Amino acid sequence: xxxxxxxxxxxxxxxxxxxxxxxxxxxxxxxxxxxxxxxxxxxxxxxxxxxxxxxxxxxxxxxxxxxxxxxxxxxxxxxxxxxxxxxxxxxxxxxxxxxxxxxxxxxxxxxxxxxxxxxxxxxxxxxxxxxxxxxxxxxxxxxxxxxxxxxxxxxxxxxxxxxxxxxxxxxxxxxxxxxxxxxxxxxxxxxxxxxxxxxxxxxxxxxxxxxxxxxxxxxxxxxxxxxxxxxxxxxxxxxxxxxxxxxxxxxxxxxxxxxxxxxxxxxxxxxxxxxxxxxxxxxxxxxxxxxxxxxxxxxxxxxxxxxxxxxxxxxxxxxxxxxxxxxxxxxxxxxxxxxxxxxxxxxxxxxxxxxxxxxxxxxxxxxxxxxxxxxxxxxxxxxxxxxxxxxxxxxxxxxxxxxxxxxxxxxxxxxxxxxxxxxxxxxxxxxxxxxxxxxxxxxxxxxxxxxxxxxxxxxxxxxxxxxxxxxxxxxxxxxxxxxxxxxxxxxxxxxxxxxxxxxxxxxxxxxxxxxxxxxxxxxxxxxxxxxxxxxxxxxxxxxxxxxxxxxxxxxxxxxxxxxxxxxxxxxxxxxxxxxxxxxxxxxxxxxxxxxxxxxxxxxxxxxxxxxxxxxxxxxxxxxxxxxxxxxxxxxxxxxxxxxxxxxxxxxxxxxxxxxxxxxxxxxxxxxxxxxxxxxxxxxxxxxxxxxxxxxxxxxxxxxxxxxxxxxxxxxxxxxxxxxxxxxxxxxxxxxxxxxxxxxxxxxxxxxxxxxx
Numbered sequence: 001x002x003x004x005x006x007x008x009x010x011x012x013x014x015x016x017x018x019x020x021x022x023x024x025x026x027x028x029x030x031x032x033x034x035x036x037x038x039x040x041x042x043x044x045x046x047x048x049x050x051x052x053x054x055x056x057x058x059x060x061x062x063x064x065x066x067x068x069x070x071x072x073x074x075x076x077x078x079x080x081x082x083x084x085x086x087x088x089x090x091x092x093x094x095x096x097x098x099x100x101x102x103x104x105x106x107x108x109x110x111x112x113x114x115x116x117x118x119x120x121x122x123x124x125x126x127x128x129x130x131x132x133x134x135x136x137x138x139x140x141x142x143x144x145x146x147x148x149x150x151x152x153x154x155x156x157x158x159x160x161x162x163x164x165x166x167x168x169x170x171x172x173x174x175x176x177x178x179x180x181x182x183x184x185x186x187x188x189x190x191x192x193x194x195x196x197x198x199x200x201x202x203x204x205x206x207x208x209x210x211x212x213x214x215x216x217x218x219x220x221x222x223x224x225x226x227x228x229x230x231x232x233x234x235x236x237x238x239x240x241x242x243x244x245x246x247x248x249x250x251x252x253x254x255x256x257x258x259x260x261x262x263x264x265x266x267x268x269x270x271x272x273x274x275x276x277x278x279x280x281x282x283x284x285x286x287x288x289x290x291x292x293x294x295x296x297x298x299x300x301x302x303x304x305x306x307x308x309x310x311x312x313x314x315x316x317x318x319x320x321x322x323x324x325x326x327x328x329x330x331x332x333x334x335x336x337x338x339x340x341x342x343x344x345x346x347x348x349x350x351x352x353x354x355x356x357x358x359x360x361x362x363x364x365x366x367x368x369x370x371x372x373x374x375x376x377x378x379x380x381x382x383x384x385x386x387x388x389x390x391x392x393x394x395x396x397x398x399x400x401x402x403x404x405x406x407x408x409x410x411x412x413x414x415x416x417x418x419x420x421x422x423x424x425x426x427x428x429x430x431x432x433x434x435x436x437x438x439x440x441x442x443x444x445x446x447x448x449x450x451x452x453x454x455x456x457x458x459x460x461x462x463x464x465x466x467x468x469x470x471x472x473x474x475x476x477x478x479x480x481x482x483x484x485x486x487x488x489x490x491x492x493x494x495x496x497x498x499x500x501x502x503x504x505x506x507x508x509x510x511x512x513x514x515x516x517x518x519x520x521x522x523x524x525x526x527x528x529x530x531x532x533x534x535x536x537x538x539x540x541x542x543x544x545x546x547x548x549x550x551x552x553x554x555x556x557x558x559x560x561x562x563x564x565x566x567x568x569x570x571x572x573x574x575x576x577x578x579x580x581x582x583x584x585x586x587x588x589x590x591x592x593x594x595x596x597x598x599x600x601x602x603x604x605x606x607x608x609x610x611x612x613x614x615x616x617x618x619x620x621x622x623x624x625x626x627x628x629x630x631x632x633x634x635x636x637x638x639x640x641x642x643x644x645x646x647x648x649x650x651x652x653x654x655x656x657x658x659x660x661x662x663x664x665x666x667x668x669x670x671x672x673x674x675x676x677x678x679x680x681x682x683x684x685x686x687x688x689x690x691x692x693x694x695x696x697x698x699x700x701x702x703x704x705x706x707x708x709x710x711x712x713x714x715x716x717x718x719x720x721x722x723x724x725x726x727x728x729x730x731x732x733x734x735x736x737x738x739x740x741x742x743x744x745x746x747x748x749x750x751x752x753x754x755x756x
Contacts, residue, residue: 002182004082006062008074011055011163012649013593016074018067021180027059027166034168041122048304050579053586055120060163063128064137066182066192068161071597079160081195084180085140086164087127088119089150091302095125099173102148103127107174111147114179118171126164130179136198138292159259160199232271235320237282241268243316247654257286258296265300267313276301311344312653343662344655346647348372348587352411355574360407362666363560367408369393369663370532371415372643374455374477375588377530378595381642383635384604391643392477392508393636394533396485398542398674399562406483407573408536414576414584416456418592419479423454430454455479459488459535466503467513470527477530485537489544501553507531508556508632542674549678555632558663559670591647598650603641606657607634610664625679629671637664699728700737700752709744 003018007027027033036054043051066082068074092098095118103125107113112130119126131140137160182188232240244267252260265279272278276297285293342361345353349368353361373391383389397408413420430452440446453472459482461469469478482488488500506513507529514526537545546554576584614630617623641660648656702715712725729746732738737752 002185002188004066004084004180004182004188006065006067006074007166008060008062008163010057010590010593011060011165012590012646013595015072015596016060016062016065016068017072021177024061024166024180025169025175025177028169028172033058033166034170037120037122037168037171040120045121045123045304051121051304053583055165056586056590058120059166061166062161062163064160064162066188073596073598074161074163076160080192081160081199083131083191083195084114085129085131085135085137085144086162087129087141087144088164089125089127089148090119090121090123090299092123092125095119095123096173099125104174106147112179113144113174114176115172116174117167118173120165120167120171125173126167128180131195133194134198232317233321235317237268237271239320240271240313240316241283243319244268244313246319247312247316252286257288258292261286261288261293262296262300265297266303267310267316269301269305270309270313271317274301274305312655315344343658345659346644348415348584348591348647351576351580351584351587352414355576355580356407357571357573359563360571360573363397363562364408364411365663366395366558366560366666367397367412367534367536368415369558369640369643370395370479370534371412372591372647373639374419374479374532375415375591376594376643376646377475377477379646380597381599383638384608389635389639389642390477390510390530391639392510392530392532393558393639394504394508394556395535395558395560396542397534397536397560397562398485398539399536401538406536407571408534409483410573410576411584412481412534414581415588416479417585418589419455423456426452426454456481458482459533463500463503466500466531467525467527470513470529470531471525473530475528475530477532479532479534481534483536484541485535485545486541488535489541501551503529503531504533505552505556507533546675549675550682554671554675555629557671558636558667559674560666561670561673587647594646598642598646600642600645600650600652600656602652602657603638603645603660606641606661607638607664610634610637610661614668623680625672625676628679629668629676633664633668633671636667637661640664700732700748703748706741706745706747709746712746 001020003020005019005021005024006016007019007024008014008016036057040051040054043054045051062074062079063084063086064082065079067080068078069080070078072078089098099116103113103116107116113127114130115126115128117126118124127144129140129144131137132143135143182191231237241264244264248260248263261283264283265276268279268283269275272282276294279297279301280290280293283293283297288296342353342365345365349365352368353364356364370393373393376391380388380390429450433447433450433452436447451472453469453474453476455469455473455476455478457466457469457478457480459480461480466478503513510528510530512526513529514524535545546557611630611634614626614634618627618630637660640663641656644656644659645652699712699715703711709725709729712728716725716728729738732746733740735751736749738746738748741747
């Protein structure tokens, strides 16, 4: 037997792997799966958000795909068809009764239905069956729906990579394992090759019109023309749809249309009276038939919903309204955000910021990056230069004394929950080893080192201990948190700062650091540095810590400045609700389980555009500070964007790109405010030194005996130097190399020709 279906640990953890049906059955029998579904059953649809969070912890299977090629990611482009079809039947009051009345009689050998089970929600059924030789997934689903006398079903499960949440074994109503595995290699080759060709044809030809007669719903569904210029609050629906398309990353490509249409309906239903017909009427068809659109809209409209209008839809309406009123040159969504005006945030950041005063929220986002990066430590991605990166972040929050810098403590501790739990076990292992070592001090049989590695160790860790932890961490990020940056300044005085500074700089790129001692009492190793940092301190302490802008450490840090609280009331920081704390911890735990390689070209496009904008500014202003600081700010922004993409379950929305460019801009602006003038000073002094060494002679030799200011500017431009010449001319005059003839003309003196 050979695997015919893939399983994945959860929707956001691991990668799909081919397994035999027996392995899937074993996963269904896990107590944790039963426990999660019991909790979902108790909710009974009353809290859709909580149900969605619980489902994220369930394993998933991909019945339409037997394996994923390439990088193994769950994408349709990687999928090898299994020849199976999955049908979801939602919103059933009594699934067992529906099964006995409509499905049980169809379980014949000719119909090749292999699996029927109640879905994790408790109000649906999932059917897995064989596809016919020339049958697409939508056609196979429609055939099954006809057998079961269905007028509607979940029409968005057509994608090859579509996942299905696993249910406990007690929910299974029928199972025929023989059809859920390939019997022989020959059978696998025949099925996968045939259906791969069928899928390829469906993506390169125009979709045929359905041969079946229209259902009553299809006949009654109004067309877009029927509603004419229908509006919502005086804004045409078409304008709102255009803004939604923009926010969701643009119009869909072939193979994405059904899912995109389903998502649009999920938002538009709030302003279409939760009426599927109206949604179909106001949305473009994207090349889908009326039957497909109506079935998709019905499924989407009936999905659980929140009471309030979604934020994404509110933003689309606002953008359309601004465009209508000509308040701006274009959609405000497309305009760049002010660094202190937060963009739409990933859910976990929105949660931890919502209880903070508004001026403190940008700093909280920056403070959270190293923690979130350490949680997602197993995830990798490529930067613009095609080099592999991880979520390495170093942040520094600065403000005068008594301004509330400790506000980060509660949200940071919530995010650290998974790491702290693991650290507790690691420290226990470490203590047990030390006890065993002491007990066996004079014994030949020494205990085995468990290589315990607590990851959250503060910043007062010694070099040897830090190196040992990095060696034991197996490529996971350590996290160092220091609420007083002066603590590190004291370590500098103790003589260890140069080594720690090296480690911090290498940690940004996960480069290797090592030391080698002859003594067995010191730790020797050469390991890659995965080390995230979060520091807070006063401006004075910060400047004492970052006193050398040339060593490269400044450019690797995300700085955030808290508002000046002079003469202000004490800021109030509200407590999180129990539900909010639980959701923050749940997201942190999901992030801690995430692993693998991700890719999102949209983030790269956004950051490249930001980089080019800053390059143009650097050239216009002849600013080496801008040119230097933009480069690493772009790296930080890119990493933040990929983190937002991961937190969005690897689905790109425009908010992901906005978050990436906002972080880049915020980091860049704060680096410029705090250290920009120092960078310009250093750059200018370097230019002066270079000119003293070479330009005094070389430039004068290239100029005629009498020359103009413009000739010198042109010569420096050709040499790739700044065209600011006042300092050069003044220095030459004061040194006696030239004299001034008139306002713009200069003449060399005999001293200019003396050998150097």
